[in-house]
Amino acid sequence: METQTEQFECAVIGGGLAGLCLAIQLADHGISVVVFEKNKYPFHKVCGEYISMESWGFLESLGLPLSDLDLPIIKNLGITSDRGFVLNHRLQMGGFGVSRYSLDHHLFEIALKKGVKVMENCRVQNVERDGEQAHYVTTSLGVFRADVVCGSYGKYTPQFIQLHENQDTPNNALNYIGVKFHIKTEFPADRIELHNFRDGYCGISRVDQGWNCLCYLTTSRNLLENRKDVRLMEENVLYQNPFLKQYFTQSEFVSRQPLMISNVHFRKRQTNSDGIFLLGDAAGSITPLCGNGMSMGMRASQMLAKELILFFEKKQGRESALKNYQLAWNAAFGTRINAGYHLQKLFGKSRTTDFALRTLHSMPALTDRLIALTHGEPF
Numbered sequence: 001m002e003t004q005t006e007q008f009e010c011a012v013i014g015g016g017l018a019g020l021c022l023a024i025q026l027a028d029h030g031i032s033v034v035v036f037e038k039n040k041y042p043f044h045k046v047c048g049e050y051i052s053m054e055s056w057g058f059l060e061s062l063g064l065p066l067s068d069l070d071l072p073i074i075k076n077l078g079i080t081s082d083r084g085f086v087l088n089h090r091l092q093m094g095g096f097g098v099s100r101y102s103l104d105h106h107l108f109e110i111a112l113k114k115g116v117k118v119m120e121n122c123r124v125q126n127v128e129r130d131g132e133q134a135h136y137v138t139t140s141l142g143v144f145r146a147d148v149v150c151g152s153y154g155k156y157t158p159q160f161i162q163l164h165e166n167q168d169t170p171n172n173a174l175n176y177i178g179v180k181f182h183i184k185t186e187f188p189a190d191r192i193e194l195h196n197f198r199d200g201y202c203g204i205s206r207v208d209q210g211w212n213c214l215c216y217l218t219t220s221r222n223l224l225e226n227r228k229d230v231r232l233m234e235e236n237v238l239y240q241n242p243f244l245k246q247y248f249t250q251s252e253f254v255s256r257q258p259l260m261i262s263n264v265h266f267r268k269r270q271t272n273s274d275g276i277f278l279l280g281d282a283a284g285s286i287t288p289l290c291g292n293g294m295s296m297g298m299r300a301s302q303m304l305a306k307e308l309i310l311f312f313e314k315k316q317g318r319e320s321a322l323k324n325y326q327l328a329w330n331a332a333f334g335t336r337i338n339a340g341y342h343l344q345k346l347f348g349k350s351r352t353t354d355f356a357l358r359t360l361h362s363m364p365a366l367t368d369r370l371i372a373l374t375h376g377e378p379f
């Protein structure tokens with residue numbers, strides 16, 4: 001294995017949204033950063049691709065000219081039950097649609113321009129700490145040295161990261177799968193819909209390239225009960241919702257091959273592991289029902305960048321950076337994650353969901369309050 005001589009002030013494991021946003025902000029402050037990404041850009045990801053408006057200004061501040069990209073601005077929400085009820089609601093903050101293929105690629109290019117070293121096709125295999133300052137990051141492309149290591153590797157915790165057992169073991173938590181397609185169909189650009197079915201829900205909203213993102217989450221049990229056959233599960237379970245049946249049977253699929261992830265759990269994890277700063281889904285993930293995991297990852301990158309900049313400017317030590325980041329993270333996301341967990345219980349159940357939607361239909365102020373719990377103010 002090649003041993004790289006290059007040393008970096010900061011190494012970032014995982015070049016998704018959270019990792020790239022962090023790297024860009026650090027590079028803006030003259031900090032040398034390397035990002036390790038196991039894939040090659042651009043690439044697709046399972047994600048609903050709806051971003052809460054809270055992140056618009058932040059992304060533009062990183063150098064992403066969103067206003068020039070002609071993206072769909074989403075202001076209307078429709079939620080259906082499999083019994084055919086539709087709750088329509090005007091979103092106060094709303095969001096916008098952009099595919100992860102495009103978004104992560106834009107951020108990758110900005111990072112490169114700002115001097116971040118991005119190692120593609122490069123999987124991190126281990127991190128070892130040597131004294132106070134040095135970390136040795138072993139990757140498929142060699143060993144790198146960095147003063148600070150950040151983990152933004154997403155929802156699957158690598159083996160070399162130690163999390164407290166009680167926070168990250170699945171135990172009796174539900175095990176989900178996520179499936180995504182891009183489709184072409186008649187669909188208003190300013191609308192997002194969430195369609196419930198037994199033990200799951202499916203979102204649809206416009207993204208770039210005139211595509212719509214059709215993305216659903218369900219329990220792995222649903223798939224097992226349908227011989228692990230996604231198409232069969234869609235026909236037997238998702239089609240019970242008449243709206244979904246229409247989208248699945250009357251749309252043009254950009255590719256009929258689904259993009260899939262399994263073994264997904266939603267929970268708060270922790271903001272550091274043995275001195276490695278964690279952000280994005282690595283620190284905690286929220287049910288996609290709340291639709292704001294991406295904004296959480298970006299906001300966490302901003303909070304962490306602030307602490308790391310103080311650390312590199314020698315205005316605070318490592319321990320206080322770890323502590324301050326943890327406090328900021330809990331204050332920003334604790335309520336949101338709990339709200340997502342409880343809201344999730346109202347969805348994906350035929351009778352309960354139908355009843356909840358009919359109740360919310362007559363109480364628009366309550367609907368506004370519930371939705372507000374799932375996102376934060378612009379940052």
Ligand SMILES: Cc1cc2nc3c(=O)[nH]c(=O)nc-3n(C[C@H](O)[C@H](O)[C@H](O)COP(=O)(O)OP(=O)(O)OC[C@H]3O[C@@H](n4cnc5c(N)ncnc54)[C@H](O)[C@@H]3O)c2cc1C
Pocket residue numbers: 013014015016017018019036037038039045046047048049050051052122123124125152153154155158177178179215216217264279280281282285286288291292293294295297
């Ligand atoms: C079904 C579903 C729908 C969703 N819909 C939405 C939505 O509509 N809106 C929203 O805001 N959020 C949504 N989310 C949540 C959102 O996708 C995540 O919160 C967001 O992607 C987290 O970003 P991240 O940077 O932490 O992780 P990721 O985007 O997953 O990035 C992690 C990166 O790390 C890389 N990596 C992992 N391990 C290694 C390694 N060892 N070495 C090198 N690289 C590595 C991966 O290849 C990946 O690129 C959804 C989630 C699911 C499951």
